[in-house]
Amino acid sequence: MTLRRTPLALSLLLSLGLSATAHAAGTLHFANWSDYYPPELLKKFEADTGIKASLDAYDSNETLLAKLKAGGGSYDVVVPSDSFIEIMVADGLLQKFDKSKLPNLKNLKANFQDLRFDPDHDYSAPYLWGTTGYSYDSAKVPGGVLEESWKPFFEPPAELKGQVVALNSIEDLYIPAALYLGVDRCTEDPKEAKKIQDLLLKQKPMLAMYNSDGTIERMAAGEVVMHQQWNGAFHRAHEQRDSLVYVYPKEGVHVFIDNFAIPKDAANVEEAHVFINWMLQPENIAAASNFAKYNNAVEGSENFMDKALFDDPAINTPQDKLDRLRPFQLCSPKALNLRTKVWTKLKK
Amino acid sequence: MSTLQQRQQARQLRHRLLLSAPAMAMLGVFLLVPLGIMLLVSVLQGGDYGGVKWGEYSFEAYVSFFYERDLDDSLVFNTDYLQIFQRSLWLSVLTTAGCLLIGFPTALYLALQDEKRRNLLLFLVTVPFWTNLLVRVYAWILLLRNGGLVDSGLGLFGFDGSLGILYSDAAVIVGLLYSFLPFMVLPIYTSLEKLDWRLVEAAFDLGANRRKALQRVIVPLAMPGIVAGTLLVFIPSLGNYIIPELLGGGKSLMIGNLIQLQFGTAHNWPLGAALAFVLLALVLLAMLSYNLRFRQPAMEGHA
Numbered sequence: 001m002t003l004r005r006t007p008l009a010l011s012l013l014l015s016l017g018l019s020a021t022a023h024a025a026g027t028l029h030f031a032n033w034s035d036y037y038p039p040e041l042l043k044k045f046e047a048d049t050g051i052k053a054s055l056d057a058y059d060s061n062e063t064l065l066a067k068l069k070a071g072g073g074s075y076d077v078v079v080p081s082d083s084f085i086e087i088m089v090a091d092g093l094l095q096k097f098d099k100s101k102l103p104n105l106k107n108l109k110a111n112f113q114d115l116r117f118d119p120d121h122d123y124s125a126p127y128l129w130g131t132t133g134y135s136y137d138s139a140k141v142p143g144g145v146l147e148e149s150w151k152p153f154f155e156p157p158a159e160l161k162g163q164v165v166a167l168n169s170i171e172d173l174y175i176p177a178a179l180y181l182g183v184d185r186c187t188e189d190p191k192e193a194k195k196i197q198d199l200l201l202k203q204k205p206m207l208a209m210y211n212s213d214g215t216i217e218r219m220a221a222g223e224v225v226m227h228q229q230w231n232g233a234f235h236r237a238h239e240q241r242d243s244l245v246y247v248y249p250k251e252g253v254h255v256f257i258d259n260f261a262i263p264k265d266a267a268n269v270e271e272a273h274v275f276i277n278w279m280l281q282p283e284n285i286a287a288a289s290n291f292a293k294y295n296n297a298v299e300g301s302e303n304f305m306d307k308a309l310f311d312d313p314a315i316n317t318p319q320d321k322l323d324r325l326r327p328f329q330l331c332s333p334k335a336l337n338l339r340t341k342v343w344t345k346l347k348k
Numbered sequence: 349m350s351t352l353q354q355r356q357q358a359r360q361l362r363h364r365l366l367l368s369a370p371a372m373a374m375l376g377v378f379l380l381v382p383l384g385i386m387l388l389v390s391v392l393q394g395g396d397y398g399g400v401k402w403g404e405y406s407f408e409a410y411v412s413f414f415y416e417r418d419l420d421d422s423l424v425f426n427t428d429y430l431q432i433f434q435r436s437l438w439l440s441v442l443t444t445a446g447c448l449l450i451g452f453p454t455a456l457y458l459a460l461q462d463e464k465r466r467n468l469l470l471f472l473v474t475v476p477f478w479t480n481l482l483v484r485v486y487a488w489i490l491l492l493r494n495g496g497l498v499d500s501g502l503g504l505f506g507f508d509g510s511l512g513i514l515y516s517d518a519a520v521i522v523g524l525l526y527s528f529l530p531f532m533v534l535p536i537y538t539s540l541e542k543l544d545w546r547l548v549e550a551a552f553d554l555g556a557n558r559r560k561a562l563q564r565v566i567v568p569l570a571m572p573g574i575v576a577g578t579l580l581v582f583i584p585s586l587g588n589y590i591i592p593e594l595l596g597g598g599k600s601l602m603i604g605n606l607i608q609l610q611f612g613t614a615h616n617w618p619l620g621a622a623l624a625f626v627l628l629a630l631v632l633l634a635m636l637s638y639n640l641r642f643r644q645p646a647m648e649g650h651a
Contacts, residue, residue, distance in 0.1 A: 091397075091399075168598040170613050204599070209599060333615070336614075340609070340616065344428050345428060348601065
């Protein structure tokens with residue numbers, strides 16, 4: 001009992017002593033993907049609002065899901081990917097925004113106003129977004145230029161055998177394969193899935209490896225010629241090697257959006273809203289873009305973004321290629337089960 | 349009199365129980381409880397996107413290890429997982445054999461040095477543990493990659509071109525061999541260190557040549573160390589996850605990667621738990637057969 005009473009007495013004392021400042025200030029526990037948020041920006045947030053903020057990192061959506069499921073209310077704002085928003089909402093892990101406290105939602109660009117996984121921004125607001133295309137070294141491919149299609153990636157010319165790297169996750173390979181073959185990515189038909197499997201099995205001997213880590217270094221060092229890659233990673237590799245080219249395949253390219261969300265059991269809901277609203281200001285979200293090298297969804301942020309970043313067509317998708325972008329789509333458990341089967345057969 | 353004896357025995361029993369209680373509690377909390385949870389998860393119905401549905405039981409996970417559902421929902425024998433298990437087993441056997449081949453002579457050499465030198469060498473064996481495993485595996489990537497240190501080293505001896513073994517099963521074996529070698533050397537060294545070398549001298553006196561002395565005296569006496577080392581290498585390499593992932597280039601799954609996949613993107617926790625149990629069963633079986641095969645003759649020898 002005495003043990004329990006001490007912190008209570010202590011906090012009472014503290015709150016009495018600091019009530020004047022503590023009440024206005026508050027704290028915020030923010031969790032994001034590692035290396036995806038500039039620490040200096042959090043300092044600016046503290047200076048602007050007087051809220052004391054801390055940053056924690058996680059390495060995958062699965063980790064975040066597990067942490068939220070375990071509960072405990074340790075985070076006030078998290079950044080799940082589009083693919084996990086619906087799952088988390090269905091599991092009751094996120095809480096509805098109080099939109100009266102998020103006036104800056106109107107700053108979102110038109111094509112981000114109405115997102116399929118959360119149509120009215122009831123639970124999420126976009127942080128940064130990118131595309132999963134592929135890049136190649138124009139100095140090393142036959143002819144110096146490749147067709148803007150998934151074909152050179154899935155069926156590379158014989159010269160490139162062992163010089164191509166694919167990302168090491170089911171989604172990243174299955175979706176482009178479905179787009180290339182014109183198959184529904186959420187197909188529940190095993191025959192359709194078999195077509196995707198055959199394509200991936202045919203591609204496998206041409207690949208050097210499946211690897212999602214170190215994509216920047218491999219392309220920048222010229223270790224391989226072609227690499228399935230996120231556009232932000234491409235931008236960084238391109239800075240070091242001029243001859244790299246990013247491809248938006250004409251069959252369509254997957255878009256991923258990472259989003260701010262407030263966990264159900266967040267302790268500082270008020271501060272969480274202040275933070276998200278603050279991040280939706282052009283100059284603040286632009287600082288995040290400049291740090292992570294990914295584009296954002298806020299109108300007017302271009303005035304604050306690095307010129308080299310904003311002028312890179314891989315980051316700022318050109319108007320004529322916008323219709324190639326394919327947003328995330330949640331598939332049924334049955335369809336996902338087929339994906340896993342294809343993956344297991346590919347790697348057995 | 350007898351009641352006194354009984355009382356004494358009871359007291360001794362109580363003491364023993366009390367003394368072993370901390371160890372028992374450790375085993376209970378850190379071994380039995382987690383295993384129990386895993387067992388439970390493996391017989392539950394999986395949630396749609398990860399997790400499990402508590403209270404809904406199903407043996408689907410164990411069924412799907414051997415069978416897959418065909419288009420018309422009939423069960424078809426499926427060798428996918430068995431193939432992955434077979435490859436993992438094979439790689440672990442190769443790793444263990446390699447470790448034994450390198451580890452035994454190393455341990456023998458260590459045991460034959462004078463004490464000062466021996467301590468220094470032993471210390472050197474443990475030096476790799478000072479750095480994180482991940483860092484050491486990344487170092488192997490730099491060594492083995494095309495145009496890396498191994499390639500340029502071979503170039504000095506007139507070998508042109510590249511070895512090209514990074515991102516293959518060979519690289520995985522190199523990585524496993526490297527990481528687990530100390531676990532083979534140290535137990536064998538411990539049993540050789542206790543060896544009474546006069547027995548070897550006696551063998552020579554009785555006309556044994558060097559090979560015979562090794563075969564009939566040293567190896568049998570080092571057997572406990574060899575068995576311990578083999579188990580210490582074989583079991584962790586069977587479930588190893590990070591080395592195949594980094595050095596194998598993600599082209600083929602090992603048991604560890606397969607289990608991780610089920611808890612991660614595949615959203616199939618029951619299957620992951622079931623796979624972990626099949627792995628556990630395999631390990632227990634291996635240990636059992638080891639006991640039957642190698643302990644028995646030794647016992648007979650004494651009798």
